[in-house]
Amino acid sequence: MAITSQTQQPLAAIILAAGNGQRMGDGLEKQFRPLAGKPVLIYSVTAFLTHPACARIVIVCASSQMKKVRTILGSLVDDRRVDITSGGARRQDSVQAGLAILTTETDTPDPSMLVAIHDAARPLLPAAVIDRLIAAMQDGAAAALPIMPVVDTLKTISDTQIAGTVDKSALAAAQTPQIFRLAHIAKLHTDHPEDIEITDDIQLVEADGQVVTAVAGDRRLMKLTTVEDFDILIALMSREKGSRQMIPDIRVGNGFDVHRFSDGPGPARIGGIDVPSPHGLAAHSDGDVGLHALCDAIFGALGDGDIGAHFPPSEDRWKDADSADFLLFAVGRCAKRKAVIQHLDLTLICEMPKISPHRDAMRRRIANLASIPFDRVGVKATTSEKLGFTGRSEGIAAQATATLVIMAPSMDHNDG
Template sequence: MSDHAPTSASPRVAAIIVAAGSGQRMISTDASHTEHIPKQFRDLGGKPVICWSLDAFTKHQNVSSIILVVGQGQEAQAQAIIDKHFGHYAHIVSIITGGATRMQSVRNGIAALSEAGFDGFVAIHDAARPLLKHHILDKLIDHLATSSAQDLVGVIPVLPVSDSLKQINDSLITDVIDRDKASAAQTPQLFRLHSIAALYDNIAHENITDDASLAMSAGLNVATIMGTRSLMKLTYEEDFTILEHLSRAGGNRQNIGPAMDIRVGNGFDVHKFGDKPGPITLCGITVESEYGLTAHSDGDVGLHALCDALFGALADGDIGSHFPPSDDQWKNADSARFLDYAVEQCHNAKASILHLDLTLICEYPKITPHRDAMRKRIAEITGLDIGRIAVKATTSEGLGFTGRREGIAAQATATICYNGAESS
């Protein structure tokens, strides 16, 4: 298991995403197959359900390790999804096999973290609650990290119950439950790993429905924060229909609340051809060229323009201020490092990258044959879905330095959204 250091002074957090269920209460097939598709692998808003939780955790600044717990025989399918959608974060995601029950699956996840030597907070989350937002994670972490209660081991999101509650036996009402004293528990549920791990090591029975109940059964204190209705759980087919609408209405934009702070940055860069032979590096891939590009780094004009677009959207200088050409450590450097840094700056500022648009301006070399490979490489570096990345090419109709084949220019636009507070 690999992990990366958190980018703030807050405690390190590991996530366990439980996605090992068979989803028998939600039977559905697609148009081309007759077998049952577990709900965690069904499409929701244009991507598999598990991608939503992975997206939330991989892009949170305090999450340094993720355990994805899947059912036996689902490991290869889960790995393919991570490779496709989360190549940039694959080093912090580990796939393990779950058990016959949720409690067994969580226990396997906790054991993996303990064996890796992780010591921090653990967020245990059901993949069946896909629309997790960063503000919920922030509140959970802040509450547990700042609590003065020495005996507090965890905190969970809850919602007040609005319906009248009845106790039923054989279809007859046998009692009325006071809804003012009841709340609906949600996930993720955040705990101090050493406290919850000890409970799972000695679990006596499997009929406990969530991690907070396990802690409470041991006499430990668990606090609550206000949850959000968008964290509803996929259980029945009609739930899927509701969440499909919610995801398309805004869930596919991580953490965009009612007051959206969307910003756009532009980037432009130029590099000239030199006397040395090619190939050249464009958008992170090698492209055959008679001559190489003159630059202090590898001369990747496409990635440089994307960096400046992101820095512009952040109002955070330009590529030269972050990686000055006077500094020898950047000589012949791989520009993927620059773009990776720009992406991290966005995450540190709690800004989500919504879209990247790049235009390469040159008479030579031909870009179109390489366009898809360029988009794929940019997706790997940034962690974005390839559908959010555009690479285009044009010529200057023989005019100017690009028209005379003296060099290549690139123009980029980046759209980001600052993740403000969201109402529940």
């Protein structure tokens, strides 16, 4: 049942996005990976922002990823309800960081404020689940969480031998968000011994002897842990949307740039890294011919001008600018247009310096800046067979292609 505006309690949400996603295998954290054309993190942020009870959102991420989170959020970062803070090494450290933001406001927090603590790795959050959690709190629970029945037969094992069968009738799988009264859960975290690790916040309420209510979860709230989980969620999304599923708007843009070598010594900034070179590259900015071409490819796919229009060389503020900031800006423009970068391809044309020893370092840097997996970035190099200005080692040329998908909203958050 949906919660009516007359009975609504203000709700804050803490979204935990500080994990390192080691099981994904390619170095890109799962909360930033694309899911059906949008970064995973965007789904839960949107789910809470579109719920009528939501008054605040605190996104907790690694300190090194705060700039990336702002870029991914696009225009959502300007919503006054949204805060971003850095987390800790453990889940409970990140939760406490989020609680600190909510409990150290200038104004006295509303004593009726509820807080939902949610894992960003559970992106598909229906509004109906939030409604059920709020209703449980209004009925007097000290905390509430969504659960799913355990459908598989469970076995105990000893090494590789089956030791017994577990009675699953009293078991359930816990999901997030888990909901609490802000003051209560903040105190429980403050009082909890720092050296004892917990895997979810409900454990603290259980230990406190308070009533915890279970509400019906949703299979779409499954946690993304492996690459295969993405395929499962996409299948669930497609089945839910059925005939309403829209054909994605696929865009391809091309970019080209040239910079001559300067008279000064190297290194040369190419593809976001410093490459050993007899000479640097002459330019108003840092002269990164590779990133400049990639920016223009993205702008081209968006129909959004070119790098010269966004960063005019006539303006002193771009003197010696880091071209990584230009690419981050282009990625931000994608987020504002609800466009997701699917692939970036860069070709460098030069006689020197040697590119191949640095190819993968460039790919890693570009993938990090664009928040896409390493295997979605291509970097190639070729010569012009001693022809033209590149053949005479007077400079470097670069051409790039960007493939984007502009997606319509992929989930109805007003179901219930």
